[in-house]
Amino acid sequence: MCGIVAYAGPRPAAEVLIDGLKRLEYRGYDSAGIAVVVEGGPVSCVKSAGKVNALERLLRENTPELMEAAGCGIAHTRWATHGEPSDVNAHPHSDEKGKFYIVHNGIIDNYQTLRKRLAEQGCVFRSSTDSEVIAHLIARFYQGDLPRAVAAAVRQLSGTYGIAVVSPLHPGMIVAARKGSPLVIGLGEKENIAASDLAAILPSTRNVMYLNDGDLAVMTADSVEVRNFENMPIERETTRVEWSADAAEKGNYPHFMLKEIFEQPETVENAIRGRIDHEMKSALLSGLNLTPRELAEIGRIVIAGCGSSMHAGLVGEYFFEDLAGIPTEVEQAAEFRYRNPIIEPRTLVIPISQSGETADTIAAVREATAKGALVAALCNVVGSTVAREAGRGVYLHAGPEISVASTKAFTSQVTVLLLLALLFGRNRRMDRTDGARLIAEIEALPDMIRKVLEQVPEIERIAKRYAHCNDFFFIGRGPLYPAALEGALKLKEISYIHAEGYHAAELKHGPIALLDPAHPVVALANNIPGRDKMLGNIQECRARKAPVIALVTEGDAEAEALAGDVIRIPECSRYAAALPTVAALQLLAYYIAAERGCEIDQPRNLAKSVTVE
Ligand code: G6P
Numbered sequence: 001m002c003g004i005v006a007y008a009g010p011r012p013a014a015e016v017l018i019d020g021l022k023r024l025e026y027r028g029y030d031s032a033g034i035a036v037v038v039e040g041g042p043v044s045c046v047k048s049a050g051k052v053n054a055l056e057r058l059l060r061e062n063t064p065e066l067m068e069a070a071g072c073g074i075a076h077t078r079w080a081t082h083g084e085p086s087d088v089n090a091h092p093h094s095d096e097k098g099k100f101y102i103v104h105n106g107i108i109d110n111y112q113t114l115r116k117r118l119a120e121q122g123c124v125f126r127s128s129t130d131s132e133v134i135a136h137l138i139a140r141f142y143q144g145d146l147p148r149a150v151a152a153a154v155r156q157l158s159g160t161y162g163i164a165v166v167s168p169l170h171p172g173m174i175v176a177a178r179k180g181s182p183l184v185i186g187l188g189e190k191e192n193i194a195a196s197d198l199a200a201i202l203p204s205t206r207n208v209m210y211l212n213d214g215d216l217a218v219m220t221a222d223s224v225e226v227r228n229f230e231n232m233p234i235e236r237e238t239t240r241v242e243w244s245a246d247a248a249e250k251g252n253y254p255h256f257m258l259k260e261i262f263e264q265p266e267t268v269e270n271a272i273r274g275r276i277d278h279e280m281k282s283a284l285l286s287g288l289n290l291t292p293r294e295l296a297e298i299g300r301i302v303i304a305g306c307g308s309s310m311h312a313g314l315v316g317e318y319f320f321e322d323l324a325g326i327p328t329e330v331e332q333a334a335e336f337r338y339r340n341p342i343i344e345p346r347t348l349v350i351p352i353s354q355s356g357e358t359a360d361t362i363a364a365v366r367e368a369t370a371k372g373a374l375v376a377a378l379c380n381v382v383g384s385t386v387a388r389e390a391g392r393g394v395y396l397h398a399g400p401e402i403s404v405a406s407t408k409a410f411t412s413q414v415t416v417l418l419l420l421a422l423l424f425g426r427n428r429r430m431d432r433t434d435g436a437r438l439i440a441e442i443e444a445l446p447d448m449i450r451k452v453l454e455q456v457p458e459i460e461r462i463a464k465r466y467a468h469c470n471d472f473f474f475i476g477r478g479p480l481y482p483a484a485l486e487g488a489l490k491l492k493e494i495s496y497i498h499a500e501g502y503h504a505a506e507l508k509h510g511p512i513a514l515l516d517p518a519h520p521v522v523a524l525a526n527n528i529p530g531r532d533k534m535l536g537n538i539q540e541c542r543a544r545k546a547p548v549i550a551l552v553t554e555g556d557a558e559a560e561a562l563a564g565d566v567i568r569i570p571e572c573s574r575y576a577a578a579l580p581t582v583a584a585l586q587l588l589a590y591y592i593a594a595e596r597g598c599e600i601d602q603p604r605n606l607a608k609s610v611t612v613e
Contacts, residue, residue: 001027001028001079001081001105001607001609001610001611001612002027002028002076002077002078002079002091002104002105002106002196002607002611003020003021003024003025003027003028003076003077003105003195003196003197003200004024004074004075004076004103004104004105004162004163004164004183004194004195004196005017005020005021005024005074005075005076005164005193005194005195005196005200006072006073006074006075006103006164006166006174006176006193006194006195006219007020007072007073007174007191007192007193008072008172008173008174008191008192008193008219008220008221009072009188009190009191009192009193009221010070010190010191010221011070011191012067012068012069012070012071013036013069013070013071013072013073014034014036014059014066014067014069014073015067015068016193016204017034017036017073017074017075018034018052018055018056018059018067018075019200019203020075020193020195020200020201021034021052021055021075021076021077021200022052023199023200023203023248024077024195024196024197024199024200025051025052025077025602026199026256026402026403026404026601026602026607026608027077027079027105027196027197027607027608027609028077028078028079028080028607029051029052029077029078029079029602030049030050030078030079030080030085031047031048031049031050031077031078031080031085031086031087031089031090032047032048032050032051032052032054032055032075032076032077032078032090033045033046033047033048033055033075033076033090033091033092033103034046034047034055034059034073034074034075034076034092035073035074035075035092035094035101035103035166036066036069036071036072036073037071037072037073037101037166037167037168037171037172038069038070038071038171039070039071039171039172040171041069041071041168042098042168043094043098043101043166043167043168044063044066044069045092045094045098045101046058046059046062046063046066047087047088047090047091047092048087048090049085049086049087049090050085051602052077071171071172072166072171072172072173072174072220072221073166074092074101074102074103074164074165074166074174075092075103076090076091076092076103076104076105078090078091079607081107081130081612082107082111082128082129082130082131083127083128083129084128088126088127088128089127089128089129091103091104091129091131093126093127093129093131093132093134093135094135095123095135095136095138095139096123096124096136096139097139098168099139099142099167099168099169100135100138100139100142100149100165100166100167101135101165101166101167102131102134102135102138102163102164102165103131103163103164104131104134104161104162104163105161105162105163105181105182105196105611106159106160106161106162106179106180106181106611106612107130107159107160107612107613108130108131108133108134108157108158108159108161109158109159110156110157110158110159111130111131111133111159114133114137114156114157115132115133118133118136118137118140121140123136130159133157134153134154134157134161134163134165137152137153137156137157138150138153138165140153141153142169146165146167146169146170146173146175146218147175147216147218147227147231148231150163150165150175150177150216151177151216151227151229151230151231154177154179154216154229155229157179159180160179160180160181160359160611160612161177161178161179161180161181162176162177162178162180162181162182162183162196163176163177163178164176164183164194172220172221173218173219173220174194174218174219174220175216175217175218175219176194176211176216176217176219177215177216177217177229178211178212178213178214178215179213179214180213180359180362180611181196181357181611182196182197182210182357182384182385182611183195183196183210183211183215183217184196184197184198184201184208184209184210184211184383185201185208185209185211185217185219185224186198186201186202186204186205186207186208187205187207187208187209187224187238188204188205188207189205190221190222191204191221192219192220192221192223192224193205194217194219197355197357197381197609198241198243198381198400199248199400199402202241202243202244202245202248203245206240206241206242206243206244207238207239207240207241208238208239208240208241208383209224209226209236209237209238209239210236210239210383210388211226211236212236212388214228214229215227215228215234215236216228216229216231239382239383241382242382243399243400247399247400248400248402254594255403255590255594255600255601256402256403256601257403257405257407257494257586257590257600257601258590258600259403260401260402260403260407260408261407261408261453261583261586261587261590262453263398263399263408264407264408264411264446264449264453264583265446265447265449265450265453266446267396267397267398267399267408267411267412268411268412268415268445268446268449268579269446270396270397270398270399270412271396271397271398271412271415271416271419272415272419272442272443272445272446273397275419276419276439276442276443278439280426280435281426281432281435281436281439282422282423282426282427282435283419283420283422283423283426285394285419285420285423287376287392287393287394287395288376288392288393288394288420288423289392290374290376290392292427294374295423295424295427296427296428297346298326298346298347298348298374298424299326299327299344299346299347300326300327300328300329300344300346300347300348301320301326301327301328301329301347301348301349301350302328302329302330302331302336302341302343302347302348302349302350302368302373303316303317303328303329303330303331303349303350303351303352304330304331304332304333304336304349304350304351304352304361304364304365304368305330305332305333305351305352305353305358305361306332306333306334306353306358306360306361306610307406307489307610308354308405308406308409308410308413308486308489309352309353309354309358309361309378309406309409309410309413310330310332310333310352311410311482311483311485311486311489312352312378312410312413312414312417312482312486313330313350313352313413313417314330314481314482314485315414315417315479315482315483315578316328316330316350316352316413316414316417316418316420316421317329317330318478318479318574318575319417319418319420319421319479319575320417320420320421320424322421322575323421323422323424323425323430323438323575324421324424324425324427324428324429324430325425325428325429326424326428331364332360333351333358333360333361333363333364334360334363334364334613336364336367336368337360337363337364337367341367341368341371343368343371343372343373345372347373347374348373348374348375348376349364349365349368349373349374349375349376350375350376350377350378350393350420351364351365351368351375351377351378351386351390352377352378352379352413353377353378353379353380353384353386354379354380354381354396354398354401354406354409354413355379355380355381355384355608355609356377356379356380356381356384356385356386356387356388357381357384357385357386357609357611358386358609358610358611359610359611359612359613360610360613361386362385362386362389363613365377365386365389365390366389369389369390375389375390375391375392375393376390376392376393376394377389377390377392377393377394378393378394378396378413378416378417379393379395379396380395380396380397380398380401380409380412382395394416394419394420396409396412396413396416397412398412401608402601402608403600403601403608404493404494404601404602404603404606404607404608405490405493405494405586405589405600405603407490407586410486410582411449411579411582411583414578414579414582415442415445415579418438418442418575418576419442421575422435422438422439422442425438438575441572441573441575441576442576444572444576445576445579445580447570448569448570448572448576448579448580449579449580449583451570451580452567452569452570452580452583452584452587453583453587455567455568455584455587456587458567459567459584459587459588459591460587460591462549462565462567462588462591463587463588463590463591463592463594463595464591464595465565466520466547466549466592467495467591467592467595467596469497469518469519469520470497470498470518471497471498471499471514471518471519472488472491472497472498472499472500472519472520472521472522473488473499473500473501473502473507473511473514473515473519473520473521473522473546474487474488474491474499474500474501474502474521474522474524474585475501475502475503475504475507475521475522475523475524475534475537476501476503476504476523476524476534477503477504477505477524477530477533477534478528478529478530478574479528479574479575479577479578480524480526480528480530480577480578480581481501481503481504482578483524483577483578483581483582483585484501484502484503484504484522484524485501486501486582486585487499487501487522487524487581487582487585487588487589488500488501489501490585490586490589490590491585491588491589491592491593493589493603493606494589494590494593494598494600494603495589495592495593495596495598496596496598496603496604497592497596504523504530504533504534504537505533505537507537507540507541508540512540512541512544515541515544515545515546516544516545516546517545517546517547519546519547520546520547520548520549521538521541521546521547521548521549522548522549522550522551522585522588523537523538523541523548523549523550523551523563524551524581525538525550525551525552525556525559525563526551526552526553526569526572526577526581527552527553527556527559527571528553528572528573528574528577529574531553531556531559535558535559535562538550538559538562538563539562542562547564547565548562548563548564548565549563549564549565549566549567549588550562550563550565550566550567551566551567551568551569551581551584551585552566552567552568552569553568553569553570553571553572554568554569554570554571555571567584567588569581569584
C-alpha cells in the first residue's frame, strides 16, 4: 500500500525516482509525486492524481530540465486512505515554508490530535491526509539537525509509517524512518536508494539493508548510517538479493499476471528443489529449524493469512489433518489477532504471506509470539517483516510477484504446505510407501500445471463466451472448496464481476435461489473423493438452467457429458488437485478480464500489499 522511493547519488534523481515508482506502482496507483532537491536551488515538487505515467508526462512536458538535474529526491505512489486521490492529497507533503518534504506509507492513528495541536500553533494544512502532520512536526522540531528533527517528529506519531524526508537546508541528505511499514536501502556504487520494496532497488544494486521498526537511516550518496529514534547508532547487516531486476519485468507478456501464471511450472519447481529427502521419503525444510522431537510435539496448527494466502492455508488444513493427523485451523489474520486466540504450548502458528508485509499478518505473528507459540512463516519476500519476526519458516522462492492478483505465490504456498505435511506426516503416522507416493505427486506438480497451461485456446474460448455475465458461482468440495474460493476471488479482483465461492453442499442452503441462465456456475468436479456428489450438484444447477463450466479429470466422459463447457485437469490425487485446478481458474479469470478490457495488473481500489489494517 503506497510505494516510497528515495535517491541520493550522481544520476538525475527524477529519472531514477520515476523508474522506481513504476516498479512500485503495484503497491498503489491513484496518485503520485516527487520532490527533488538540487544543490543550491529550491525544491521542485511535482504531484499528480492518476498513475505514474501521468506524473511522468507532466514532468517531461513542463519541467524537462528537472528530469536531467542531478540531486537527491523522494517519490511516492499512493493508495488513498485519508482524503480522495487528488493532486493536493498526493505526496510529497511539506511544511508551509517548503523546507521539509516527506513521503509516507502507513497510517498515522493520532493525526487528528496532532493536526489540531499544530493548527492551534498556526500551521496551515493543505491536504486531507494523515501524512501532512509529519512535515509540520519536523519543521517545528528543526534546530539545524535534520535527523534529530525527524526523530523528534516520529516520536510523536502513533500508527504505522515508512517515511523519507528531504530538505533544501540539507541538499544531498535523505532521512528515512520506519515503524510498521517496510523500508529497504539499496547500497550502490556512490549512490544509495531507499524504497518500500526491492523492485525499485534491483535495477541499481543487489546489496541491500533492511530497516527494522524503530530505525532511522541517514542516507547520502556515499553513506548510510542507521540510528534508533533516540539517535543512538545501530548496526544493520547488508545482504545480497538473489532476484534479478529482469524477474520483475513483463518481458513479452501483455500483463504481469499472465507472465506469472506461465511461470508456475518453474516456480513450483523452485519451491520443491532441494527439499525432498529421497532417502527418508520425507521433506528437508531446514528453515524450520525444528528437531524431530519438536516436530512430534506439535499438538495443533493454526494458519493465519489474508486473501489468497488464507485460501492457500485452507488447502493446507486438509493436508495437515489428513496426512499428519494434526488438528489444524485457519484464521483470517485480523480475526486471529483480535479474537484473543487460544495458544497452547504445543501450538504451531503458520503465518502465510507472499509479501511478508501485510499489516494483519504481521500483527498475527506478534500476537502468536507474545503468547509463546512456535511461529514458522511461509513468505515469498526474503527479509520481509513476517519472515524476520517469525525467525523460522520456509521461503517460497517464487521470484517477485508484481500483478496485484496473486497467482504463482498461491501455487508455491500450496506446494510448500504439501512439503510440510509430508514432513509432519513422516514424522508421525505416514509410512515410507505413502511418503514415496506423495513425493512422486509433489514432483509431478510442475508438469500438471504445464498441461493446464497448454489449454489456453480452450480456456480463452470459454472466457469469451461468458465474459458478458455479471454473476458467477464457483463450487468445490474437499481441498477444491478453497480452490473455488480462490477462483471466485481471482475473477472478482480483476474483472469486477460479482463472483462467489461456495462449498458445493451449501448451494442448496441459499445460493441456488439465484440460479438462472444468467448465473454461470464453475464446478470443480475433478475425479477425487466428492466427485460423485459434485456431479449431482451439476445436475441441480443445470435443472435451474444455469450454465455450467466444469473442471473435470482428463478422460472423465461422464462428467464431461454433464457440463456445458469443460476444462480438463490431469489425473491426480486430492492432495495435488488444487494446484492445476487453480491454474486453470487463474487463466479463466485472466481471459474474462482481458475480454472486458480491464486493467488486469492494477485493478481498481486494490493494492498488492495491504500494509494498513
Ligand atoms: C492483497 C493482494 C492479494 C494477497 C493479499 C495477502 O489483498 O491483492 O493478492 O493475497 O493481499 O497478501 P500477502 O502478501 O500477505 O500474501
